[in-house]
Amino acid sequence: MTLVPGTVRPRRLRTTPALRRLVSEVRVHPADLILPMFVKETLNEPAPLDSMPGVVQHTLDSLLDAAREAVEAxxxxxMLFGIPEHKDxxxxxxxxxxxxxxxALTLLRDDLGDSTVIMADLCLDEFTSHGHCGVLDAHGGVDNDATLDRxxxxxxxQAQxxxxxxxxxxxxxxxxxACREALDLEGFTDVVVMAYSAKYASAFxxxxxxxxxxELQGDRKTYQQDPANGREAMRELELDLAEGADVVMVKPGTPYLDVLAxxxxxxxxxxxxYQVSGEYAMVEFAAAAGAIDRERAIEExxxxxxxAGADAILTYWATEVAQGLKGGASGARS
Incomplete structure (x- = not known):
């Protein structure tokens, strides 16, 4: 069968790599990417993570080297996460x-200055002996208001x-x-507050x-969002904006693209x-098994x-992808 003259042919815009690039609706730029990094107090050398191939817990020295590499890309x-020797x-x-x-924050800021944006995870879970994101009350539940003081x-x-x-x-x-008020009262009016407005109690x-x-005991379902709820995220967004959030976050990413949009x-x-650890691991392990094309899956x-509307993405592939984009190696639309 031959189509009649004048038939609309969307395939015209897909005929060559150059044309596909020209009509791409969205693009990923290195500056859109944020690299999460882990620094552990007790290490003498970087420690690879079995569940996240290619990701390590850093020493202060290796953290600085990896940070410089990311900035160069x-x-x-x-985004820094710290693992202390002592938890309580x-x-x-x-x-x-x-x-x-x-x-670690001071080390990177002193070395890198304003050549990149130095970010800190503000949560207690890495520092508490029970692994929860806040302090506990007498009954073992997370005490919301006492946690705000912390x-x-x-x-x-972190600002200091x-x-x-x-x-x-x-x-x-x-x-x-709570954080905005504390910062402003001490003169840190230029420090940005990024709210995890929609953070789900996720297996990912x-x-x-x-x-x-x-060292988490139990789960975080009493304070992180139920994966079944989408409208609730909009309520959290409204509250965070009213309290002065400068940036908002949706986490995890792929299972919640509808919420993100x-x-x-x-x-x-x-x-x-935030393209979280489980999302990263799925691609890495599937690619290692030969089930998917790793580079294409990452870019896709x-x-x-x-x-879906993200202005920036936290991803453990940030440096690798940025290096590829800088070198013209990006190929998902070729």
Missing amino acids: GVGGL DDGSQADDPEGILNR YASMALA AGAQVLGLSGMMDGQVA FGPFREAVDS EVACESPVPVWA SLIGFKR
Whole structure:
């Protein structure tokens, strides 16, 4: 059968790699990518993670080397997570100026200056002996309001250490307002507050537990969102914006692209997405088994985030992808 003259042929715009590039609706740029990094106090050399091939827990020295590599590749920012030698019920190392995370922040800011954006995870789970994101009450539940006091103290410590963006990932009610007020009262009015507005109680966080040596007892379903709920994310967004969030986040990414798209449509501030450890691990292990094309799968996943409306993406592939884009190696649309 021959189509009649005048028939619309969408395939015309797909005929060559150059034409496909020209009509691409979204693009991934190195500056859109943020690299999550783990630094562990007790290490003498980087420690590879079995559940996240290619990702390591860093020493301070290796952290600096990897940060410089990322900046050279054009990565937009670095998000730091710290694993202390000592953990306790209140996560006392989280706001200690000599704590591993705050030392790492100062190291990177002193070396890199404003050549990139230095970010800090603001949560207690890496620092507590029970692995929860807040302090516990007498009954073993997470005490929301007592946790806000700890978050405010962490915000000041991280700002003093040189962090330019604070990633409020604990999902406590009122966390944005508590940290914003603490920062402003001490003159840190330029420090950016990034709210994890929609962070779900997800199975896809599994490998992250190894990355931060988590000692979690139980689960986080009383404060992270139910995976079944989408409208609830919009309520969280509204509250975070009212409290002064400068950036909002959806986490995880791929299972919640519908939420990401809706948040992006409604948010007047930048919207970021976190391609979490489980998403990363699935691609790496599937590629190692020969089930998928690794490079194409990575790029396709990032394009999906951009298409859904993410302005920036936290991904463990940030440096690798940025290097490929810088060298013209990107090929998902070729």
